[in-house]
Amino acid sequence: MHFSIPETEVRSDENGSTYVAYNIHVNGVLHCRVRYSQLLGLHEQIKKEYGNNVVPAFPPKKIFTLTPAEVDQRREQLEKYMQAVRQDPILGSSEMFNSFLRKAQQETQQIPTEEVQLEIYLSNGQKVKVNILTSDQTEDVLEAVASKLDLPDELVGYFSLFLVQERGDGGCTYVRKLQEFELPYVSITSLHSPDYRIVLRKSYWDTAYDSDVMDDSVGLNLLYAQTVSDIERGWILVNKEQHRQLKSLQEKGSKKEFIRLAQTLKYYGYIKFDPCITDFPEKGCHVIVGAGNNELNFHVKLPSDQMKEGSFKVTRMRCWRVTSSVPVANGTANPSSSSKCDVKLELAFEYLMSKDRLQWVTITSPQAIMMSICLQSMVDELMVKKSGGNIKKQMQKKRLNGTFQRSDSQQAVKSPPLLDSPDPSREQVVKLSTKLSSVSLRGLSSSNSASDISGNDFHGNYAFEGIGDDDL
DSSP, rough: OOOOEEEEEEOOHHHHHHHEEEEEEEEEEEEEEEHHHHHHHHHHHHHHHOOTTTTTOOOOSSOOOOHHHHHHHHHHEEEEEEEHHSSSSSTTTTTHHHHHHHHHHHHHHHHOOEEEEEEEEOTTSSSEEEETTTOOOHHHHHHHHHHHHTTHHHHHTTTTEEEEOTTTTTEEEEEEEEHHHHHHHHHTTTTTTEEEEEEEEEEOOGGGGGHHHTTSHHHHHHHHHHHHHHHHHHOOOHHHHHHHHHHHHHHHTTTHHHHHHHHTTTTTTTTOOEEEESSSTTTTTEEEEEEEETTEEEEOTTTTTTTEEEEEEEGEEEEEEEEEEEOOOOTTTOOOGGBBBBOOEEEEEEEEEETTTEEEEEOOHHHHHHHHHHHHHHHHHHHHHHTTTTTTOOOOSSSSOOOOOOOOOOOOOOOOOOOOOOHHHHHHHHOOOOOOOOOTTTTTOOOOOOOOTTTTOOTTOOEEEEEEEOOO
């Protein structure tokens, strides 16, 4: 997640006194407004808990009123501080840091704590209505959905909640995975748009874990509904014969066999991103990026209109970073327009093209953060597998004296309708696509196994770099 403080506001408190508010943005969208004193209080708590050696430097207090230039300097210092805390594996995942952000988000949006009903969508469009508190964090809401669907505790860790934007053409854009530092009800409500929804989707990449999920009837139905949805939206490529076989399995109600056949198809389990721009193999190329199978897949349209395809394996990425540029004027913004910044995001990764040859590849996309999250989760999954572990986790029992109570009313996952006829235009895309040259990627000999990972392969994965007007 990309943290930034691109702007400040002069606001008034309940006594009529003015103060400077620092607007913390996550992925270019306002998350919360905080005062310097609030961040100082957080810093003191973190320092007390973790010690001076761990906590990054914090901008000092000033005796006199700050000039506009000093306010902007402090804004930049606080931004670097927040980024440093978030990037630290201990501080960034601490409950102290996350609870501060959740409370600040709720206070900024002025949403009181009360019981509400929140709609969560499944991949097939089915709504699951859960009763929660507005102050419930992401894990709480995920538990509530699992309870409503009667999904076993041991399978909840295989799924996550995603913020998705529905497009006018019937497609959807995966904006981000909901994080532990936000309140899902507040996050979705603050967008003030019916185009956004929260979707439950599997959050792992290794298809071997499908077997664990399919052993349970609810898990099987969820995975089946997602697979059908991915085929219908064209994320999984299906030819006419494969489509006929899949539809036959649907008619027989053979869900496991349907999924097993789908596992053999191209791009099964991938998340596809909206068309964007890349500098590979040439600057200014239009590209459709997919994330899955421990890689980023590129469908590139060259300036000559030629289509090429290639993949970048995560095991050959030395590091990556997300950079942002936000047009601001002297670090200030109009409060009425501060809920969303016109932010430009880029994902850049350093890739081992061949022996002893590293090259930076850049993707310019509003979904750059989501791409980065996908890469990090692939790395995390590979490292867990390498250590002999498993992604399966038991849910933390947070409510009612540490005992999580399941809902009395369960809701079944509806079976999606039979597949429509395959879209012939998708087959044309496959026919037009040609492989990238061996220099680009395809000729490289690289193993897909987790044993390729060494301790130095992944460092600086969240080295986000924020840039302002002066850097443009």
